[in-house]
Amino acid sequence: MNEHTTSATERIAPGHKRLRVAVANPLHEESCRRIVEREPRVTLLVDPALLPRMRHRADFSGDPGYLRTAEQRERFHALLDSADALLGIPGGDPGELARAVRANPGLRWVHATSAGGGQQVGAAGLGPHDLQRVAFTTSAGVHGSPLSEFALLGILSGAKDLPRLQRLKERREWSDRWISHPISRYKVLVLGFGGIGREVSRCLSLLGASVTVMSRKAGAAHPDVERFVAPDALGDVIGEMDAIVCALPGTDLTTHLVDERFLAGVKPGVTFVNVGRGSVVDESALVAGLRDGRIGFAALDVFEVExxxxxxxxxxxxxxxxSPHTAALSADQEEGVADLFADNATRLLDGHPLKNVVNTVEFY
Known part of the structure; x- marks a missing residue:
C-alpha cells in the first residue's frame, strides 16, 4: 500500500488538520501526486493491487475483467473502513458504497469520479442518518467542455444534413446544391442549466445562436441565455426551436420528460441531442419521431439501457x-477530477461548503 503524505497520519477530528482518503477507484500515480501537492494535508491510501488496471486516462472503472480474491476483498474493505473519505464509489457499485458507509462510522465524505454519482448514492438505499453524516459530492462540471463539443457536433450535423452527405458519398453522387442552415440563426432549447448546460449555452452563444434554457432554478439574467423558462412553460416555446439539447440529470422528476407529448410539439425536422441521462428520454417516442420526421437528426451519448x-x-x-456514453472522456479529465477533489478536500478541512454536493432527496 502506498501512502501519499507529508507527515504522520492521524484520524481527522475537531482540532486536527489531516484527512485520510482511501482511493476506491483506479487513479494514475501522477494524479495522486497532483492531489497531495495541491492539498498536503491529505493522506491518500492506495493499494494498486486492490484496484483494476486502467485502460486509458480517466478510466475510473478499470478493466472489467478484474476480480478480487477473498483475501484481496478483505484487505480492500479494511482500507476503505480506515479512511475519513473515499475518492470514488467502490467499483461504481451502490451495494459496495452502502457497505462502506455503514461499516465506517468515521467516514465523513465520498467523492464520485463521475458527474452522475448521485444516482449511485440514491441506489445505495442509505438511511437519513447516514445521508446526513456523510457528505457526497460528484465530479460535475469536469465534463462540460467535451460534452458541449459533442452537442455542437450533433447540432452542426443536423444543420448541415450529415446523413444526406454520407448517402451521397456512398453513392459517389454529385447532387444538386441545397440550402444550408447557419447556426447563427438557430434557436436552441437547452434542458437543464448545470455545469453541462451552462457550457453548452456558452458555446452556442459564441456561435450566435439564440439560447433558451429550461430550468427549475432559473434566476437572474445570464449573458449566454436569451430567456429562461420553467418546465411547465415548455409548450410555449418548444415549437420555435431548431435544436434541443438535453443536459438533465436522471431523477424521478426528469424520467421520460422527453416523451410522446413533448415531441408532439416540436418543430418538424428539429435536431435533438442528449448529453444528460438516458432515462430522461422515452426511446420508443424518440424512435417514432425520427421515423416520421418530427426529429430530423439525433445525436445520442446516453440511452435508457446501456x-x-x-x-x-x-x-x-x-x-x-x-456515441457509446463516451463523449465526456478527454485526455485532461482525470486531472480535472483530481483538482476538484483537492479543492473540496481543502474546503472540508477548512470548514467551508463543498462543491457539487449531491441532493439527497432527488439524488443528482
Missing amino acids: PLPRTSPLWSLPNVLI
Missing part, C-alpha cells in the same frame, strides 16, 4: 449518431 441493445432500432436509423 450498453444499447443490438435489437434497438436506433442502430439502423440513418438520421441518428450514436
